[in-house]
Amino acid sequence: MESPSAAPPNGIVLFTYPLSAFGRRVTYYLQLRGIAYAYCEQPFMLPRPDMAKLGVKYRKVPILAIGRDIYVDSRLILRTLEEKFPEGKLGSDKPEEKFIEKLLEKYMIEAPPVLGSMVGLVPPHLLDVPGFAEDRVGLCDTEWTQEAIIKGQPECLVYMRRLFDFFETTILADGRNWVLNTDKLSLADIEASWPLDWLIDLKAPMPPHIVSEKQFPKVYAWISRFRAALDEAQASSAPKVVTLHGDAATDFILQSDFTQSGGTVDGGDPLGLKAGTEVEVYPSDWASAHRDSGRLIALAPDEVTIAAQSGGGGQEVHIHAPRTGFKVTEIAGSSTRV
Known part of the structure; x- marks a missing residue:
């Protein structure tokens, strides 16, 4: 990422941090679309002074600002970007494909076992970060101690193995490259892949005899294609991301106009x-x-x-x-x- 003094491209500022699974949904989308934007990295834990300056109490990331309009929750952010930048959108116009997209969004985000199992497979060493356990109190009803995390991992592995198997034996079973059997990846692939991609990239404690490329070759090949598409977009069309820090990001937003009626x-x-x-x-x-x-x-x-x-x-x-x-x-x- 570069740090020029130019204003945020398209008036967009994305607030997130690299480890955020939900933040990656948005950065992946922007990268695949080639939509230029500014990035303001946020602390992994509270407090977040940039949010306080904007007057935003919502504690999660990502948060996306377009001018003085501030959008919370990755579901709304992706929908807003699809609407504001319709040329080359990733979502389908076919009712049956939109139905699949929405089902995937709802299940992967709104079904408690998905996030709960992701959280339960966080590498225990993260609990050594000062303040991390206290900051995440209440998340998915998880007890944030190394002992409790390790004790709960078997149940999380049971669920995640079933989730990997679900994709392996259903939508990917016929050898298709993408969820909707399209020529290139679509919004449905983002909606379906992000928890699996995050766990694989995080090197979550998933024993290879339970979840691995050997066990689920079609899923791992799909994730590899997804990452290759990201790399290709970055190399061919994705603009350089403008990096902003603190006041530069918030001052721009507060001096901007509203962009949505x-x-x-x-x-x-x-x-x-x-x-x-x-x-x-x-x-x-x-x-x-x-x-x-x-x-x-x-x-x-x-x-x-x-x-x-x-x-x-x-x-x-x-x-x-x-x-x-x-x-x-x-x-x-x-x-x-x-």
Whole structure:
């Protein structure tokens, strides 16, 4: 990555760190698409001063800013990039293929055993990093001690072996190169491969007689093709990534314009909220204590948008989150229900 003084290409700043499995979903997508962007690496653990300056309480990564619009959760980020950069998108327009894409997204992200087993196969030496265990308290109901991680690994291996076998004996069994049997990889391949790629790359403690290239040759060949496609994209078309640090990234965002129209609040939404209601938006899982608050400006079946204040209080930012996996609750005293 390079570090020129130029503004972020396309007004995009991606906040993540290299080890993040969800962050890789976005960096892989951007690389394969050849979409230029700026990268601002975040600490592996809290605190994250850049997020505090932007006024973002959400504690996970990745986070993507396009101008002063800030998107959380890789599902929404990929969907937004598909919509804003439709030329050469990776998603399919065929209903049956879109159905497969969405099923893969939902299963690989929303099914608790996938993330839980990934977390349970984290190399135990990571627990030696000062503060790591405390930072991850509550994640997937895991007890963050070396003893507990090692004790829980057999069950995680049972699940992951079944997941590798699922792909080996179903969609890849006929020898196809890509999930949708396309000429080149598609969004479905990103949605399907990221947990497996992450575990293989991390050199997770998976004994070769349980999970290995020998056991699952088609899966490993598919992951190798995926990585080769990434390398090819990087060599042929992917622009250099602009690296920004701290204030350079946040100052650019706070001085930018909004890039997405405000939208509307669905009057028929089951929550019964109206535009202007002060609400909190937060994940419904272990990170629910980290809540973003602001004025409700858009509420759709698949996305919520609030206007929040930056850390210094001088600028308004729009924070976008998906509906699935997130809660939207009215702040007491803000009585603007339908």
